[in-house]
Amino acid sequence: MNKPVNMTGATAWEPSPNNLEPFWMGFTPNRAFKKRPRMIARARDMHYYDMTGRPILDGSAGLWCSNAGHCREPIVSAIQKAAAELDFAPTFQFGHPKVFELASRLATMAPGDLNYAFFCNSGSEAADTALKIALAYHRANGQASRTRLIGRERGYHGVNFGGISVGGMVANRKWFGAMLAGVDHLPHTYNRKEQAFTKGEPEWGAHLAEELERLVALHDASTIAAVIVEPMAGSTGVLPPPKGYLKKLREICDKHGILLIFDEVITGFGRLGHAFAAERFGVVPDILTFAKGVTSGTVPMGGCMVRQGIYDKFMNGPDHVIELFHGYTYTGHPMAAAAGVATMDVYRDEQLFENARKLENTWADAAFTLKGHPLVEDIRTLGLVAAIDLKPLEGSPGLRAYKAMENGFHDVGMMVRITGDTIALSPPLMINANQIDEIFSDKMPKILASVA
Numbered sequence: 001m002n003k004p005v006n007m008t009g010a011t012a013w014e015p016s017p018n019n020l021e022p023f024w025m026g027f028t029p030n031r032a033f034k035k036r037p038r039m040i041a042r043a044r045d046m047h048y049y050d051m052t053g054r055p056i057l058d059g060s061a062g063l064w065c066s067n068a069g070h071c072r073e074p075i076v077s078a079i080q081k082a083a084a085e086l087d088f089a090p091t092f093q094f095g096h097p098k099v100f101e102l103a104s105r106l107a108t109m110a111p112g113d114l115n116y117a118f119f120c121n122s123g124s125e126a127a128d129t130a131l132k133i134a135l136a137y138h139r140a141n142g143q144a145s146r147t148r149l150i151g152r153e154r155g156y157h158g159v160n161f162g163g164i165s166v167g168g169m170v171a172n173r174k175w176f177g178a179m180l181a182g183v184d185h186l187p188h189t190y191n192r193k194e195q196a197f198t199k200g201e202p203e204w205g206a207h208l209a210e211e212l213e214r215l216v217a218l219h220d221a222s223t224i225a226a227v228i229v230e231p232m233a234g235s236t237g238v239l240p241p242p243k244g245y246l247k248k249l250r251e252i253c254d255k256h257g258i259l260l261i262f263d264e265v266i267t268g269f270g271r272l273g274h275a276f277a278a279e280r281f282g283v284v285p286d287i288l289t290f291a292k293g294v295t296s297g298t299v300p301m302g303g304c305m306v307r308q309g310i311y312d313k314f315m316n317g318p319d320h321v322i323e324l325f326h327g328y329t330y331t332g333h334p335m336a337a338a339a340g341v342a343t344m345d346v347y348r349d350e351q352l353f354e355n356a357r358k359l360e361n362t363w364a365d366a367a368f369t370l371k372g373h374p375l376v377e378d379i380r381t382l383g384l385v386a387a388i389d390l391k392p393l394e395g396s397p398g399l400r401a402y403k404a405m406e407n408g409f410h411d412v413g414m415m416v417r418i419t420g421d422t423i424a425l426s427p428p429l430m431i432n433a434n435q436i437d438e439i440f441s442d443k444m445p446k447i448l449a450s451v452a
Helices: 032-035 073-085 097-109 122-142 163-165 206-219 246-256 277-281 308-314 333-351 352-370 400-410 434-451
Strands: 042-044 047-049 054-058 114-120 148-152 183-185 224-229 261-262 287-290 304-309 376-382 385-390 415-418 421-425
Touching: 032 385, 054 376, 054 434, 073 421, 097 224, 097 304, 097 333, 114 122, 114 224, 114 308, 114 352, 122 163, 122 261, 122 287, 122 304, 122 308, 148 415, 163 183, 183 206, 206 246, 224 246, 246 261, 304 308, 333 352, 352 376, 352 385, 352 434, 385 400, 400 415, 400 434
Parallel strands: 148 183, 148 224, 224 261, 261 287
Antiparallel strands: 042 047, 047 054, 114 304, 287 304, 376 385, 385 421, 415 421
16 A cells, blocks of 8 residues: 655655545454445444444444443443543553552452463453463462463463464464463364253253363373363354363362363453352352453453462562562553443442343243254353354354344344354343344344345
């Protein structure tokens, strides 16, 4: 692309608002998007609005993150106030009140003794932070040989090198070389023959957790630092855990002294009807990652909740010496912390987690009205999440779902997420029964008809 230059030869810093070319979009087929862009101008509550003001029902909470809805006044006001009062403060060697307030709020919400919050800026950073804390913990505990990390096939833990190493989505891995050494993977938990059209946790599959024993026998427990899994695998196409699976993982990790990490970037903050999925499934991990819903997507923020015993292991030596050599410039940014506190207030005051629990069966029943459609090969639901597997177009995997997303935006007025030929739905938690009916009785049938 030729850049305009002025007579002195310097690049002219002039805006070109209708030029889409310079932005290299992530996880997007850039050429297709720029031929027929899906542009969003503003948002409010359950809807986006395009450049003409046409409402687009948000069926995906943005990128699984706008759990409280869009442009909620209490959160907006808190961000505006924070920007005017304190634009930036370091959290290396210094602090500011809001970040401590948010950490305290999260510690009261997290189950068990997950009493400490370490903040970062995204789910990807949270995953890498959790892995680093796990490795450093074992070293501090006199077990420096524990360096191996165990992920899971079809797992998603962000896009940094640690996250893609333990992650198990092939397209996210194959382009980037060897990644971290000493990583192995559990099998994923989905089997369509055994689990097709399941509401909630499948009955089949808990035994797959026992594959961790095989990896322990292969590598020896003394070399394994941590296992990281999503309680519900989200980005791969919504894979609820089989009944008893997570408890078995916890038991095996305890048996062998391995840390268990839950990646709750998607499942945290009400998506499954509780503050965290760990609470829903009655399993307390050693480290829990979060992001997305912590600020309802308004300001980037992520982090880890860490158990008391792990934190305590670092609190040795002289008081003036740094305990953990890790952090980010924007860790606990004042605007993000203010947004997080305000978001927790909205969740509490509007009882949005309770709303998700109350509507879970309504949501599942509505999603299953699509069962029997000739294009629908499977449906899975858990909390306020649904996956609809579409019959692929012969010779063009992924194209049918892509067209469904495209037509949904342009022609039907609804945003959906896709992965492969799966449509994933995860609306803001402020949704009501009428809007659920609108999604599954009106908009989804129209989207399916458009790709038949």
